[in-house]
Amino acid sequence: xxxxxxxxxxxxxxRGASYADARVMDIRQRDISxxxxxxxxxxxxxxLGIGIxxxxxxxxxxxxxxxxxxxxxxxxxxxxxAIAKASALAKHADVALAPEKAYVDTWQNPFVxxxxxxxxxxxxxxxxxxxxxxxxxxxxxxxxxxxxxxxIDQLFVSTIGSVIHQIKMQSGAxxxxxxFAGSEIQKRSYPNSFGGQHAxxxxxxxxxxxxxxxxxxTGEEAVALHSAAQxxxxxGTIILGGSQLGLQIHESIGHPIELDRVLGQxxxxxxxxxxxxxxxRKLKYGSDIVNVVADARLAHGPGLGTFAYDDExxxxxxxxxxxxxxxxxxLSNRETASAIGEDRSNGTMRTESWNRLPIIRMTxxxxxxxxxxxxxxxxxxxxAILMDTNRSWSIDDRRYHFQFSTEIxxxxxxxxxxxxxxxxxxxxxxxxxxxxxxxxxxxxxWTLWGTPNCGKxxxxxxxxxxxxxxxARFRNIKIGVAFAK
Amino acid sequence: MKRAAKKSLSRRxxxxxxxASSEPLLTAxxxxxxxxxxxxxxxxxxxxxxxxxxxDALTRFANNxxxxxxxxxxxxxSVRAVMDGRTARATTNKTDEESLRRVMAAAEKLALHQPKxxxxxxxxxxxxxxxxxxxxxxxxxxxxxDRARGVTRVCxxxxxxxxxxxxxxxxxxxxxxxxxxKGLFAHHEQTRSEFSVTILEPNSSGWAKANSAxxxxxxxxxxxxxASRKASESxxxxxxxxxxxxTILEPSAVLDLVxxxxxxxxxxxxxxxxxxxxxxxxxKVFGDNITLWDDVYHPFQLGAxxxxxxxxxxxxxxxxRGTPKNLVYSRATAKKMKKKPTGHGFGLPNEYGEAPxxxxxxxxxxxxxxxxRTTERGILVTRLWYIREVDxxxxxxTGMTRDGTFVVENGRVTGGIRNFRxxxxxxxxxxxxxxxxxxxxxxxxxxFEMVVPAMKVNKFHFSEVTKF
Numbered sequence: 024x025x026x027x028x029x030x031x032x033x034x035x036x037x038r039g040a041s042y043a044d045a046r047v048m049d050i051r052q053r054d055i056s057x058x059x060x061x062x063x064x065x066x067x068x069x070x071l072g073i074g075i076x077x078x079x080x081x082x083x084x085x086x087x088x089x090x091x092x093x094x095x096x097x098x099x100x101x102x103x104x105a106i107a108k109a110s111a112l113a114k115h116a117d118v119a120l121a122p123e124k125a126y127v128d129t130w131q132n133p134f135v136x137x138x139x140x141x142x143x144x145x146x147x148x149x150x151x152x153x154x155x156x157x158x159x160x161x162x163x164x165x166x167x168x169x170x171x172x173x174x175i176d177q178l179f180v181s182t183i184g185s186v187i188h189q190i191k192m193q194s195g196a197x198x199x200x201x202x203f204a205g206s207e208i209q210k211r212s213y214p215n216s217f218g219g220q221h222a223x224x225x226x227x228x229x230x231x232x233x234x235x236x237x238x239x240x241t242g243e244e245a246v247a248l249h250s251a252a253q254x255x256x257x258x259g260t261i262i263l264g265g266s267q268l269g270l271q272i273h274e275s276i277g278h279p280i281e282l283d284r285v286l287g288q289x290x291x292x293x294x295x296x297x298x299x300x301x302x303x304r305k306l307k308y309g310s311d312i313v314n315v316v317a318d319a320r321l322a323h324g325p326g327l328g329t330f331a332y333d334d335e336x337x338x339x340x341x342x343x344x345x346x347x348x349x350x351x352x353x354l355s356n357r358e359t360a361s362a363i364g365e366d367r368s369n370g371t372m373r374t375e376s377w378n379r380l381p382i383i384r385m386t387x388x389x390x391x392x393x394x395x396x397x398x399x400x401x402x403x404x405x406x407a408i409l410m411d412t413n414r415s416w417s418i419d420d421r422r423y424h425f426q427f428s429t430e431i432x433x434x435x436x437x438x439x440x441x442x443x444x445x446x447x448x449x450x451x452x453x454x455x456x457x458x459x460x461x462x463x464x465x466x467x468x469w470t471l472w473g474t475p476n477c478g479k480x481x482x483x484x485x486x487x488x489x490x491x492x493x494x495a496r497f498r499n500i501k502i503g504v505a506f507a508k
Numbered sequence: 509m510k511r512a513a514k515k516s517l518s519r520r521x522x523x524x525x526x527x528a529s530s531e532p533l534l535t536a537x538x539x540x541x542x543x544x545x546x547x548x549x550x551x552x553x554x555x556x557x558x559x560x561x562x563x564d565a566l567t568r569f570a571n572n573x574x575x576x577x578x579x580x581x582x583x584x585x586s587v588r589a590v591m592d593g594r595t596a597r598a599t600t601n602k603t604d605e606e607s608l609r610r611v612m613a614a615a616e617k618l619a620l621h622q623p624k625x626x627x628x629x630x631x632x633x634x635x636x637x638x639x640x641x642x643x644x645x646x647x648x649x650x651x652x653x654d655r656a657r658g659v660t661r662v663c664x665x666x667x668x669x670x671x672x673x674x675x676x677x678x679x680x681x682x683x684x685x686x687x688x689x690k691g692l693f694a695h696h697e698q699t700r701s702e703f704s705v706t707i708l709e710p711n712s713s714g715w716a717k718a719n720s721a722x723x724x725x726x727x728x729x730x731x732x733x734x735a736s737r738k739a740s741e742s743x744x745x746x747x748x749x750x751x752x753x754x755t756i757l758e759p760s761a762v763l764d765l766v767x768x769x770x771x772x773x774x775x776x777x778x779x780x781x782x783x784x785x786x787x788x789x790x791x792k793v794f795g796d797n798i799t800l801w802d803d804v805y806h807p808f809q810l811g812a813x814x815x816x817x818x819x820x821x822x823x824x825x826x827x828x829r830g831t832p833k834n835l836v837y838s839r840a841t842a843k844k845m846k847k848k849p850t851g852h853g854f855g856l857p858n859e860y861g862e863a864p865x866x867x868x869x870x871x872x873x874x875x876x877x878x879x880x881r882t883t884e885r886g887i888l889v890t891r892l893w894y895i896r897e898v899d900x901x902x903x904x905x906t907g908m909t910r911d912g913t914f915v916v917e918n919g920r921v922t923g924g925i926r927n928f929r930x931x932x933x934x935x936x937x938x939x940x941x942x943x944x945x946x947x948x949x950x951x952x953x954x955x956f957e958m959v960v961p962a963m964k965v966n967k968f969h970f971s972e973v974t975k976f
Contacts, residue, residue, distance in 0.1 A: 056859050057859075058780075058859040059780075061623075061625060061626070062622050062623065062625065062857065063857060063858055063859025063860075064857060064858055064859060065595075065596040065597065065618055065619075065622060065857050066596070066597045066598065066599065066618075066857075067596075067597075067598045067599070067614050067615075067618055068598065068599040068600070069599070069600050069601070069602075069611075070599075070600070070601045071601060071602060072582075072601065082574065082577075083574075083575065083576060083577060084577050084578075084652075085576070085577065085578040085579070086578070086579045086580070087578075087579070087580040087581070087582075088580070088581050089581070089582060089583055089601045089602070090581070102579055103579075105652060106565075106577045106578070106579060106652045107577065109567075109574075109577060109651075109652035109653050109655070109656040110567070110574040110575075110577040110652075110656065112574070112653070112656040112657070112660055113569060113572075113573050113574040113656060113659055113660045113663050114573050114574065115571075115572070115573050142621065143618060143621045143622070144621040144622065147621070147622050147623075151623070164780070164781040165780045165781060165782060167859070201780075201781075201782060203781035203782065203786060203901070206901055206902065207901055208781070208782060208899075208900045208901045286570075286571070287570050287571050287672065287674060287708070288570045288571070288575055288576075288674075289570075289674075290570055290672075290674035290706050290708060290713075291568075291570070291674040291675040291676060291704055291705065291706040291715075292676075292704075292953065294893070294910075297975070378580040378582055379578075379580075380576060380578050414898075415896040415897060415898050415906065416896060417894040417895070417896045417906045417907055417908065417929075418894055418908075419893070419894070419908045419910070419927060419929075419974045419976075420893050420894070420908065420910050420911075421974075421975075421976060423974050423975045423976070424908070424929060424972060424973075424974035424975070426906050426929060426931075426972075428898055446899070448898070450929070450972060452974075452975065481566060481568055481576075481676045481678075482564065482566055482578070482678075501972075504931065504971050504972060505898045505904070505906060505931050505971075506898070506899070506904070506931075507931065507971060508969075
């Protein structure tokens, strides 16, 4: 790997690059899915290639190839330089980067069981057993399960002297029961919707999830939703389960703090942000109990946003994003940090694969645990709807106005969890919502959720992000708008 | 750059010069030769090899400068093995002998380690596949300088108008083959180009986008002028109360909404009872003016004329004057549902079956101007954003308007308005279409491209309003 990467940056320099970095990535993935008692997808894939990023004539260029011969790498590096020179046709000023040191390091995330060494028939058996348990429930019309394992072996080399080798092992799994009856399709997912739970762990994650042990309940809840009460259209109190709060953080905090978005670089596709630079350290983002960090360090947990170095060679960091309710930090890279006068990037450049340019991405954007025990929070709540497991999510292109719906809800009346509610939804304006937070559960109920499907960039890149969250309560929230006629 | 004649791979490696774009694609016969090398390693009962090579380049601009400029060449080799009534797939992007041997072995091993698949069909033999011409040398040969020149003109236009431009200009080419041990061989080549631009003012924005297999059909200047005009005409947006409005949806907005229907027309989706067409086939679901086909051969469409198993794609009438008539079927789904395959299956193994990927709506003859002229009070929508399904059976979708939302009063556009959130039942929407424009190839961000008209619809439900 190092020979290829070194050759790439040397060629780029010879062609006129003032800066170059190269990422060689060797990615292996296994995808398994089952549906109604049969295997659906069963695929193993591997992909090896190099991406070369350069600054030449003061502008950026990037090219990638999977032709890892001397000629292929030379040609790719030369193309990156040629592209940079073309970029310079439309520039106002030379690209400037915040300073960073050179690092020579090797890192691998810890895991107990290599999922690629677990026989695939054992993995299929788990999914089929969970599938069988879900379909035992009368009324379940569709049972689905999936597992994904991904190993990324990558080497980063740059002209400032960094040589960084990282190996990341990811695992994920989930099950879904769907029930069609009358004029309704209802579904329940475990442990989370849209693929389940994913983390920088080995097969031990899958074992701990106990998909089979949770399958019957998942199926029963999907069927029970048909006879549940419809979520009312009111303004009131909601309690969000941890996984839903994780997605709320992702959409209404994680994306608006991306500095490339703030500076207009995503204006055509992903959109911009209401968090203009004048709001830094001035905006009251949330109530005093809201503390949010962007933490890519392993100490934060094995999240999908955990690494030792980002994809432009900056070490993993913990950045306070919201501190006692005050907006205190963006996600930056070397270029955007320089643009707003920060001393240093906070290390959030990430790439999906060798053929994609690193861009600013969420790492682990997590809300710090509060002080409430979950039982005490329910007991303290007179009248609310508890909402759990995301069903739909949507937010405007500056991240002000959002609407979420969840798979399931329950009434909270007089401090007790009551009847089931179907089609729960809520909506609001980001800062009003976070300022209405009056209780956050403690670390006992805090989970570092993995979101494996965050899309951003052109060409589109899909990235895994982490979101630590525990159940939390919000007051004066608009409830039930999604299903209003 | 001209496409290279058939030569060995090593001889075709050339140095990238300042004016050059990506490497030329491997030819179909070179890809076929790789497939044959893989099949020699096979110990499977049946073997299928799909190989795709793509070159893509994308110039991205924002704040009136180019801030990203990328190019890639990617080879994707995908091998499926059938072993004793079981099947699995393995993929690689390496072409050395050891990697090809390993990918074949990986597919075989995976296939063996699973239960038998009830009713797994044998692979197809040779098929008669219609030809489509979707490869344009002008697109394949486009250089970073070509794209930069187009972008520079657009940025200058924005600067002249005291506006800010952001967007992309991309071009690329792909070559793919599908071959199997029963003698099937299918080949498709295609180019693609796209220009998308957002023009920003302090409190308004406008957007335009187009794509084509032939880059010469793109007109970045015209698209930028359109986006610029929308930005200036929507300055100082008013806030309107949410509610049900007569709404004129430009083709991009229509595309991104109706795109959510595509999987409902898959036989598997109906069989799995997750389609909104469960219990609705043959019943009047949409208005009389809604007719919908899947037609890969339509002149405005792109894509291969065969499916993931090599079945030639058919033109299928999905909705006839408001009534869902037909679904699409892979071979396996067709057998289960006692229908004939339509050539819409995904590569096996998969749990989704099939889907119509080339939707073509029947259009009308009303111009956008006429829709506006005949509207006493309504909303004109340029594009939609972040659309998600709220209710899969009633097909309620939510999302936001974006980059050019206007109020129409007494037959004319009178100004921009703050963006709305909508929660709209799409089945109802397609029953409330008052006027249709000519169907055209539209480009959005939430759905793959299809051929759709602009629509004027009654009682479109905007539920909330945002702050800009």
